[in-house]
Amino acid sequence: MFSRITRTAAAATFGLALLGAASASNATIYNISATNSGIDITLAAGAYQISWVGVAGGGLYDAWNGNCVSGNCNTGWVENFSAIELPIDPSGNFTVDLFGLGPQQSSALGALQAIQAAANINHGHIDFVGGVGGAFQPDGPIPQPWIVNTGGGSIHLGAGDGTPENNFGGVSLSIVAVPEPSTWAMLITGFGFAGAALRRRRIRTVA
Numbered sequence: 001m002f003s004r005i006t007r008t009a010a011a012a013t014f015g016l017a018l019l020g021a022a023s024a025s026n027a028t029i030y031n032i033s034a035t036n037s038g039i040d041i042t043l044a045a046g047a048y049q050i051s052w053v054g055v056a057g058g059g060l061y062d063a064w065n066g067n068c069v070s071g072n073c074n075t076g077w078v079e080n081f082s083a084i085e086l087p088i089d090p091s092g093n094f095t096v097d098l099f100g101l102g103p104q105q106s107s108a109l110g111a112l113q114a115i116q117a118a119a120n121i122n123h124g125h126i127d128f129v130g131g132v133g134g135a136f137q138p139d140g141p142i143p144q145p146w147i148v149n150t151g152g153g154s155i156h157l158g159a160g161d162g163t164p165e166n167n168f169g170g171v172s173l174s175i176v177a178v179p180e181p182s183t184w185a186m187l188i189t190g191f192g193f194a195g196a197a198l199r200r201r202r203i204r205t206v207a
Contacts, residue, residue, distance in 0.1 A: 027176035029053060030157060032081055034064030034167035038158030040086060045152035047178040049145055052079055052171070054112040059172025063111035066161040068168045076104045079111040081171045086154040092131030098124050099142070108169055119144060147178060 032038055054062040067076035080100020088094045102122055105111040115121065120141035126133045159171040 027174045029057075029059050030173045030175060031060040031170060032157050032159040032173065033061070033164075033170040034066070034160040035164050035170070037164060038082075038156055038160075040154055040156050041175075042154045043150055043152060043175070044177075045150060047147055047149050049147055049174075049176050049178050051145065051174045052112060052115050053174045054109065054172060057172070057174070059174075061159075061170035061172045062108035063105070064159050064167055064169040064171060065108070066167050068166055073168045075106055077106065077108045077111040077169070078102070078104050079115040079171060080159070081173065082158045084156040084158070086156050092128060094128050096126045096128065096133070098122075098126070098136070121146065 030039060030041060053059045063077045063079040065073050065075075065077050067073065078100060080098065080102070083097045083099070084094055099121055101111075101115050101118055103114070105114055120143050122138070123140065123142045124136055124138040126136050128134070157173070160167040
């Protein structure tokens with residue numbers, strides 16, 4: 001369960017040093033519009049690095065604005081998102097995990113830059129019982145870069161404040177699989193053998 005993982009394994013998984021540099025070539029950018037209910041994604045079991053990207057990084061959005069209800073879309077820009085494990089319990093019991101900085105910025109780019117420069121992001125959750133949400137529960141900051149381990153499954157990602165018709169913009173996330181340590185060990189060993197072979201070839205050529 002994504003929400004259970006994020007709460008019970010925060011100290012063990014979020015903020016761990018990278019097992020290896022995640023390759024941008026196998027990253028997937030998820031564009032979460034704040035004007036709709038969000039998107040559903042499915043992840044295989046494994047470790048993933050999650051980061052915010054903006055328009056310049058290949059995404060569609062720099063941040064979202066929840067103040068459009070008053071016609072003012074020039075203030076209140078924020079960069080955060082929510083996650084819910086799917087499928088939701090038929091009885092209406094589920095947990096919404098929330099991630100972001102919180103403070104509002106005067107521009108979408110300003111919100112993106114603020115969270116990209118932050119050493120930590122905030123994590124908290126809201127438990128819904130019978131479809132009724134309780135109080136927000138802070139779970140503490142998560143150091144960046146941000147690594148999450150999941151057993152696999154479907155997750156609903158959302159942006160906005162629960163009333164999409166009043167929002168503007170959206171959030172773009174890059175989610176990339178992080179190779180396991182054994183994979184990196186094989187790669188490093190392979191590079192070592194290749195380097196040794198090239199060195200022997202160079203020595204023979206000089207001789």
